[in-house]
Amino acid sequence: MFITTSGIVLRTYPFKDKRLVAKIFTKESGVVSFIIKKNKSQLALSQLLTIAEITYKSSKNKSLFYITETRVEHVYKSLSLNEKKIQTSIILCEILNKCLSEKNEELYDFLTNAFKCFDDLNQHIHGFDTLFLINFCKIIGISPFINMSPTKNKVLDLREGCFVDNVRGGTKNLIVPEKETSELSRLSLKDIYNLDSLQIDCEVNKKLFNYMILYISNHLADLTKLNSLRIFKEFA
Secondary structure, eight states: OEEEEEEEEEEEEEOSTTOEEEEEEETTTEEEEEEEOOSTTTGGGGSTTOEEEEEEEOOTTOSEEEEEEEEEEEOOSSTTTOHHHHHHHHHHHHHHHHHOOSOOHHHHHHHHHHHHHHHHSSSOOTTHHHHHHHHHHHHHTOOSOTTOOOOTTEEEETTTTEEEEOOSOSOGGGEEOHHHHHHHHHHHTSOTTOGGGOOOOHHHHHHHHHHHHHHHHHHTOOOTTOHHHHHHHHTO
16 A cells, blocks of 8 residues: 655664665654665655655555655755754754654644744744743643643642642752743743744753753653763763
């Protein structure tokens, strides 16, 4: 059976005969691995976050598939040129690669629209990565921010996934301080498709992003040893 679907490239790695394997999050089938030939029509699929329409022959007995037709659906203007945007994209790709597997059309639409909006920005804006993870958690159903109104004297318990009174006790590394909890709550109300209004200090965002990494690690997949994050820190 031939399947035609939109997809976004999350990871590539070398394969035999100078070909590549691309892990692509497709709208119709979730994450699927494809053998990519280095010809003109498929070369774009070697680039992370490429959004393309692909046609392939599906089989229950296979884990790798050949693409019969492909067409790039969106050409980025700055996402593949701006160094800060590239770093953010690589880190988010590694996170998604660890977290995604099943079909989720709402999530697929969010990912493609969010990266298009990120690409449209005239410059890199601090906070996109954190806001991206907050929205990601909402869509997959693990967010502590759903039906939550910002409340004073509350802190986020990363392990329990809820807000608790700001009292001493608990595991320090798994309790977000009140100031950062308030910032995360404020961000959770922001629209990721209107990033021009997003204003956040770089150092503050680093803290918030790391808290979201710990949150997802406690509720979905271990992200505490991201290779891309470690590499960029070493060369920062």
